[in-house]
Amino acid sequence: GTKLIIDTDPGVDDAFALALATQSEDVDLLGVTTVFGNVPLSHTTANARRLLQLFGCEDVPVAAGASRPLVYDNAKPAGFVHGEDGLSGHAGTLPEAKRPLDERGAVRLLVDLLEAADEPVTIAPIGPLTNIALLLAAHPEVREKIGRIVIMGGGVTKGNSTTAAEFNIWSDPEAARRVLVDGDIPTVLVPLDITHQCSVDTGWLGKLAASGPLGAALEALTPTYVEHYTPILGFPGMVMHDAVAVAEAIRPGILHTESYPVDVECGFGPARGATLVDRRRLRSTDPQAVPGRTIDVALTTDVDAFREFVLGSL
Ligand code: BDR
Numbered sequence: 509g510t511k512l513i514i515d516t517d518p519g520v521d522d523a524f525a526l527a528l529a530t531q532s533e534d535v536d537l538l539g540v541t542t543v544f545g546n547v548p549l550s551h552t553t554a555n556a557r558r559l560l561q562l563f564g565c566e567d568v569p570v571a572a573g574a575s576r577p578l579v580y581d582n583a584k585p586a587g588f589v590h591g592e593d594g595l596s597g598h599a600g601t602l603p604e605a606k607r608p609l610d611e612r613g614a615v616r617l618l619v620d621l622l623e624a625a626d627e628p629v630t631i632a633p634i635g636p637l638t639n640i641a642l643l644l645a646a647h648p649e650v651r652e653k654i655g656r657i658v659i660m661g662g663g664v665t666k667g668n669s670t671t672a673a674e675f676n677i678w679s680d681p682e683a684a685r686r687v688l689v690d691g692d693i694p695t696v697l698v699p700l701d702i703t704h705q706c707s708v709d710t711g712w713l714g715k716l717a718a719s720g721p722l723g724a725a726l727e728a729l730t731p732t733y734v735e736h737y738t739p740i741l742g743f744p745g746m747v748m749h750d751a752v753a754v755a756e757a758i759r760p761g762i763l764h765t766e767s768y769p770v771d772v773e774c775g776f777g778p779a780r781g782a783t784l785v786d787r788r789r790l791r792s793t794d795p796q797a798v799p800g801r802t803i804d805v806a807l808t809t810d811v812d813a814f815r816e817f818v819l820g821s822l
């Protein structure tokens with residue numbers, strides 16, 4: 509099965525992503541690392557631990573990572589999207605985690621898990637990229653153990669935190685640039701453009717709730733999030749951003765990707781945190797071509813099949 513590590517800031521859609529990874533056969537979830545983001549680090553860490561307990565994964569280590577961005581401490585949490593506790597006010601109803609927090613911290617846990625792995629590991633970062641940038645800067649030798657990085661982040665035609673920028677990238681643009689632009693590990697970017705195509709309505713959430721105790725527990729985490737997304741979508745429902753990336757991490761190819769050079773705007777103008785996906789299709793010898801690597805950007809999928817896959821797995 510796919511060897512997987514998830515770096516996360518739960519987050520309602522992060523909860524769906526963790527559920528998908530833990531409930532899918534053929535996935536070996538080696539560990540979970542947490543980062544600031546949707547809510548402060550203390551909450552994202554507590555939420556990740558309780559969610560893994562809920563999903564019956566007491567054997568999966570959880571370690572806490574960065575509590576702020578790499579350079580400028582100006583990220584803002586998104587309690588208005590996910591609830592002040594990150595889970596629509598329902599975090600306290602989840603079972604308490606029996607497994608203690610891993611004392612090594614996120615970067616050390618990542619290094620130890622990667623060094624111990626006997627086959628390539630997929631990392632799925634579904635929050636700000638701070639932990640991954642720190643890992644690659646401090647331990648470049650572990651790169652060869654990473655098969656793929658599948659990132660929920662960015663937008664080709666839209667943002668959400670600002671008109672230009674998506675939340676995970678906007679929260680730490682300097683970290684995102686290191687991972688997306690300066691890196692050399694095969695990378696898939698799962699931007700807002702595709703996550704919005706895969707949105708689900710409350711009818712789908714009702715089916716999930718009726719499917720069993722786990723589905724019901726997940727659906728119970730969604731009210732604040734659905735309230736936020738309803739005017740955006742134009743119907744009652746939500747966008748499972750992070751679960752779309754994790755689906756690709758565990759089912760390579762479920763999303764259709766195209767390969768493009770990508771840059772991250774790190775200036776302080778209105779486009780800070782934007783992902784610039786260069787779709788001009790220039791030849792590398794053209795004077796206006798951007799030197800550097802290309803990454804795979806997920807742009808389309810069979811949406812109905814995708815929703816069925818998630819429902820079936822959960
Ligand atoms: C991303 O930002 C967060 O609010 C979600 O958890 C997701 O990772 C979507 O822009």
Ligand code: CA
Binds near residue numbers: 521
């Ligand atoms: Ca997230």
